[in-house]
Amino acid sequence: MSESLPIVEMAGISISFPGVKALDEVGLRLFPGEVHTLMGENGAGKSTLIKALTGVYKIDEGEIRIAGEPRRLGGTADAQSAGISTVYQEVNLCTNLTIGENVMLGHEVRGAAGINWRATHRAAGQTLKKLGLGHLNPKQALSTLPLAVQQLVAISRSMVAQCKVLILDEPTSSLDANEVEQLFTVIRSLRDQGVAILFVSHFLDQVYAISDRLTVLRNGRFEGEYRISDIDRAQLISKMIGKDIAALKSLDAKDSRRVRPDAEPLYSAKGIGRKGAIDATDIELHRGEVVGLAGLLGSGRTELARLIYGADRPDTGEVTLNGEQTEITTPAKALARRIAFSSENRRDEGIIRDLSVRENLVLAVQARRGWARPLPRREQDAIVEKYVSALGVRPADPERPIRLLSGGNQQKVLLGRWLATEPELLILDEPTRGIDVGAKAEIQEYVSVLADEGLSVLFISSEIEEVVRQSDRIIVLKDHRKIAELEGGQGVSADSIVTVIAEDGLGDASADAAVREEVTT
């Protein structure tokens, strides 16, 4: 069946931006009834290729054939009429509309007197039911759903368009294991109906679980197309990053024990909490230590981090910083006290799209100095040079608007922004989300180096393995409260943390306490 005709065939595609060749004669074939994964590092050209296929970018050279016919895609509307639907990495829905309105947007059921909203919502309900989302009420506002479920709504939205090709650009980066499974069920059923699916993900396990075929890109060039059975993980990774994976493994193998300071903690909070976000929690952070926050989506990881930074105002709790009692109620105050926080929401709370890389880098330092004391251009250039090269930002052009960089490079710029403030405590919320293996390893390694230099790091990731690997100590959260605190080491693994989370709440409070005791000793 794989030898049936491809529904989409892209050949010799080249796209240039000023000064950069983003794609250089890249090819891609999508077959009906197959899940095809596009692999590559950040900046490899995955997003550009997808945007060429969805008509967002015009191609300079090459040809796109859809069902054998050469097509010129002049815009997203062309792509949609050709049966190509896309669900982007960051959900693009209208949160102020209802679920049903979002699903049916542009395909509302029309009656004699305009749109028949009842029929529209009913149709939305049916579409949702087909995807196993029957429990959702189409008349509910989308904003009431967690981000992960919004993603599934976005997929059902593309189903309404009767697509033949469905592009999923990192749909799983914000989903937990259950939701990923739910999504995969949906993908498989679509595949069996003959839809060609183009899937982008950085999670190797997921790629191997769902793909039939994959195409690897590197630096804007085509590296090869493989059937999933013909390539193993090690080969795949080395194709993607173009170098040996021994370097990556060395990070895993290294004994991450750092000298535990016995001195007083850098930061300590007693009973810090906020209604509806996280219950009163005690937390201590030391210099030179990486503390991980583990827990499922919605367990209160991000909420706790935001309270520490003052992004949300804590209702309760006492904070001691460097031995002195203090109050941190705004980000500006936190930065003044050398605490930095990198938000999980890179697009809305991280980068400022229309500012240049340089302006994004110096923003936090400048904000702390106040507007009346501008950072001299020489110092700006020094900061830019330092972090662009230290973090390997590509392209290394500081005057380029940051929105033109790939996600991983944006993340590196943001990391640079926070490091430029010379923080003593650095909070990283999902710093590696949506980032390829190479950039991920670079950032992880950098975090370790920072801790070795005496920085205190609070590390949050939905990938429990990553938390385990990075952290000296792990705080486990569940349902908006701290359920355990584990010393990193031989005994702790992703499995043991999952067990802690799973077993919490099985018994009553005393059993709960017993678990906590068991794991801390």
Add this chain to the structure above:
Amino acid sequence: MSANAHGPSEALKGLVRRQYFWGIVAIALLLLVNLVKDPGYLAVSIGQSGNLAGNVIDILRAAAPIILIAVGMCLVVSTGGIDLSVGSVMAVAGAVSMEFLNGASDTVGSGLAAVGLVVIVSAALGAVNGVLVSVVGLQPFISTLVIMLAGRGLAKVITGGQNTTATNETFRWIANGYVLGLPVVFLLALLLALLMGLLVRRSALGLMLEAIGMDAKAARLAGVNRRALLFTVYILGGVLAGFAGVFATASVMTVDVSRTGYQLELDAILAVVIGGTSLAGGKFNITGAVVGAILIATLDKTVVFLGVSSSATPAFKAVVIVVLCLLQSERVRRMFRQRRAAGAARPAEREVVAA
């Protein structure tokens, strides 16, 4: 963004790409139209005391107050806000200064005192806007609308409903005097615009304002103090409007509480848009706002000069501005470019649109 300029042709290209380029073109066209009607229109004569006089000088003089409020508006707009109260603040400034001078002696001291008083009062009005927007968290549109309505009432209360008149040579000189042959008002307006430009670009104020306007959430997390910045910006807008009020009243030494600054907020907003600053906030361009203000003054004078009946004046203004906005629109320009490219057998002159 622009490649390094090589020679004058590149510099010209750089100018053409500026948003306010079409504003300059429009000014030139309007002057040309006037020139056609009266070949002597552009003539500038030198009066007995070496002062320049002529239609162009009149335009510059009329542009002065608009320049000031446009610059203030430009900063407010860059934060994603809007300031509808500038016209009313002008009226209040006029009322305060006239009432003060009416009872004061005709000395340099009292003239300067009147200006000082205006600065204080208009800063206070700006501060009220600032508090409503930044502390209370009202929408800028509503907050400044309140001050727009209240301000005119306040002006009437100050003068007791009268159109107060006063005499003070120093104060009058601000509007009617000359330095180096040019009207003081225009030079002062240009100087203040220049100072504001230096203030925002030499300090980090401009970057901070743009950051707020582009992405308030991200700016907050980066430690940008939005509240203080908004407060500052509305006060600046108020003070600039106060100066504009002084300019508008000093020329006739009378405040017309219901006409001074009337609907000038709209002119200011137009000037800002013509100058290439998006009302959505973000990147702003003070030079552009100044160009826009001069265009509006030129337009006003042209309408009078051509004898367009006063009832048709708004329509005439609207047509010019709509055409201008169309020319500036990225979409319309791309359409033209594509047409040209298609005509030239498609040699794919690929200019990636760097918005």
